[in-house]
Amino acid sequence: MASYNFLSKVHLIVITILIIITLLTPFTTNTSPQPWNILSRNDFTGKLTTASSSVESAAIDFGHVTKIFPSAVLNPSSVEDITDLIKLSYDSQSSFPLAARGHGHSHRGQASAKDGVVVNMRSMVNRDRGIKVSRTGLYVDVDAAWLWIEVLNKTLELGLTPVSWTDYLYLTVGGTLSNGGISGQTFRYGPQITNVLEMDVITGKGEIATCSKDMNSDLFFAVLGGLGQFGILTRARIKLEVAPKRAKWLRFLYIDFSEFTRDQERLISKTDGVDFLEGSVMVDHGPPDNWRSTYYPPSDHLRIASMVKRHRVIYCLEVVKYYDETSQHTVNEEMEELSESLNYVRGFMYEKDVTYMEFLNRVRTGELNLKSKGQWDVPHPWLNLFVPKSQISKFDDGVFKGIILRNNITTGPVLVYPMNRNKWNDQMSAAIPEEDVFYAVGLLRSAGFDNWEAYDQENMEILKFCDDGNMGVIQYLPYHSSQEGWVRHFGPGWGIFVERKYKYDPKMILSPGQNIFQ
Numbered sequence: 008m009a010s011y012n013f014l015s016k017v018h019l020i021v022i023t024i025l026i027i028i029t030l031l032t033p034f035t036t037n038t039s040p041q042p043w044n045i046l047s048r049n050d051f052t053g054k055l056t057t058a059s060s061s062v063e064s065a066a067i068d069f070g071h072v073t074k075i076f077p078s079a080v081l082n083p084s085s086v087e088d089i090t091d092l093i094k095l096s097y098d099s100q101s102s103f104p105l106a107a108r109g110h111g112h113s114h115r116g117q118a119s120a121k122d123g124v125v126v127n128m129r130s131m132v133n134r135d136r137g138i139k140v141s142r143t144g145l146y147v148d149v150d151a152a153w154l155w156i157e158v159l160n161k162t163l164e165l166g167l168t169p170v171s172w173t174d175y176l177y178l179t180v181g182g183t184l185s186n187g188g189i190s191g192q193t194f195r196y197g198p199q200i201t202n203v204l205e206m207d208v209i210t211g212k213g214e215i216a217t218c219s220k221d222m223n224s225d226l227f228f229a230v231l232g233g234l235g236q237f238g239i240l241t242r243a244r245i246k247l248e249v250a251p252k253r254a255k256w257l258r259f260l261y262i263d264f265s266e267f268t269r270d271q272e273r274l275i276s277k278t279d280g281v282d283f284l285e286g287s288v289m290v291d292h293g294p295p296d297n298w299r300s301t302y303y304p305p306s307d308h309l310r311i312a313s314m315v316k317r318h319r320v321i322y323c324l325e326v327v328k329y330y331d332e333t334s335q336h337t338v339n340e341e342m343e344e345l346s347e348s349l350n351y352v353r354g355f356m357y358e359k360d361v362t363y364m365e366f367l368n369r370v371r372t373g374e375l376n377l378k379s380k381g382q383w384d385v386p387h388p389w390l391n392l393f394v395p396k397s398q399i400s401k402f403d404d405g406v407f408k409g410i411i412l413r414n415n416i417t418t419g420p421v422l423v424y425p426m427n428r429n430k431w432n433d434q435m436s437a438a439i440p441e442e443d444v445f446y447a448v449g450l451l452r453s454a455g456f457d458n459w460e461a462y463d464q465e466n467m468e469i470l471k472f473c474d475d476g477n478m479g480v481i482q483y484l485p486y487h488s489s490q491e492g493w494v495r496h497f498g499p500g501w502g503i504f505v506e507r508k509y510k511y512d513p514k515m516i517l518s519p520g521q522n523i524f525q
């Protein structure tokens with residue numbers, strides 16, 4: 008015990024020194040504005056491009072609020088191409104920054120590399136290989152550049168499926184595993200990062216390692232939720248289960264927030280209850296838009312609108328129970344029993360029965376609809392938060408019924424749903440609140456190119472409200488403009504985050520767009 012105490016003291020001192028160095032020393036390693044000069048002298052010509060169309064598209068992302076230009080884009084065709092590029096930067100006197108870009112669905116330049124090289128991971132996708140399902144092992148080995156929709160299509164061919172999802176499936180495996188990957192299944196199965204068995208990672212030194220919780224475990228946990236800071240993930244082994252066939256998909260409207268959250272919390276405490284649980288908020292902002300989805304029958308639009316008008320803010324609980332031939336005869340009864348136990352406003356329950364694929368891929372319809380109207384490639388000043396359960400009622404009063412209602416600008420879905428902390432893993436890099444239950448809140452806004460700053464102001468107002476109230480709120484898909492913000496973001500985990508950075512990417516080459524170490 009004494010030697011343990013001594014070791015942890017030494018450990019603490021080392022971490023403290025590293026933090027002080029990090030805070031005080033301006034990083035000087037990745038300052039070369041012209042990696043192209045180094046690269047063009049090497050074997051990369053042909054794989055690298057400086058064509059303005061490639062550089063321009065690597066400069067923007069789904070958020071459309073930043074434009075950060077790299078010097079060049081690498082279109083790798085093999086793992087070696089990436090390893091060679093990282094080694095070249097690492098071995099060079101004036102290292103250059105580089106970032107893996109999955110599908111570029113970040114909202115704040117997180118996959119950018121200013122004056123460096125963006126690695127376009129999607130160029131690695133080879134339809135003939137890169138995804139291998141093990142029926143006996145119940146896992147899939149997938150190249151990190153694949154989209155989750157592609158993974159699902161492949162595994163369903165064998166009647167199998169990953170269990171933890173994001174709401175939207177056109178995101179890469181590497182991109183969501185760098186963040187967390189959350190949705191209505193998280194309360195039950197944990198985020199996507201807790202459903203990974205093994206990974207291949209190229210570190211910031213250009214070394215390639217296979218890691219799992221038993222092999223190179225520190226690297227494994229560092230990379231999961233690690234915001235691209237410790238290595239480029241090239242392969243992940245994801246757990247699978249037998250896929251259900253269909254989904255009973257129910258929505259219930261509430262006017263009372265405490266009834267709504269009480270029902271949500273009760274449902275996520277059960278191990279054999281629903282398979283998916285989310286929730287959303289509808290705010291009275293003139294003409295209703297959020298709820299006017301194809302979900303609600305047109306005949307009900309008017310009465311839902313008048314309910315929103317009357318109460319100003321209402322809530323929608325969304326649950327799903329999967330079923331197949333064997334459970335077909337009991338699922339209706341089960342859902343009826345569940346409905347009776349809930350405290351929603353009677354008469355405001357909506358039901359759909361869809362295939363498993365239709366349910367998981369539900370956001371695609373909305374995407375295609377928005378694309379057809381030219382409303383997809385617009386600014387998305389999103390704010391995603393984890394709010395501890397003890398603070399969610401205060402958050403409702405201050406943010407949903409306060410800031411959002413008052414400012415009257417938020418459009419797009421506003422999500423609010425709880426998850427169980429014990430389904431996460433503290434050894435991973437992802438930062439989460441301390442309480443056993445915490446809520447994911449997502450303000451998924453679409454804005455105009457001329458007015459997105461107003462939404463950004465609203466985001467700052469919300470963050471200030473949380474900070475002033477010491478609410479222990481943590482950003483998901485985080486953006487912090489200063490290192491002080493990151494230190495607060497990671498809290499007690501900051502020391503280990505810095506220590507791992509020095510260990511796996513000592514020249515601070517990787518994912519500079521996260522703005523953590525620059």
Ligand code: FAD
Binds near residue numbers: 068106128179182189
């Ligand atoms: P990118 O934006 O390309 O990259 C994100 C970060 O990961 C960058 O720092 C990048 O450098 C790094 N990175 C990318 N690939 C690798 C790799 N192979 N190795 C190491 N680092 C890498 N998230 C949820 O959790 N749940 C949701 O329901 C959800 N819904 C969404 C819906 C939409 C419409 C959008 C646009 C986003 C949604 N997200 C959701 C957020 C999404 O998970 C993240 O933005 C994710 O990072 C996007 O994946 P990407 O492949 O586009 O990654």
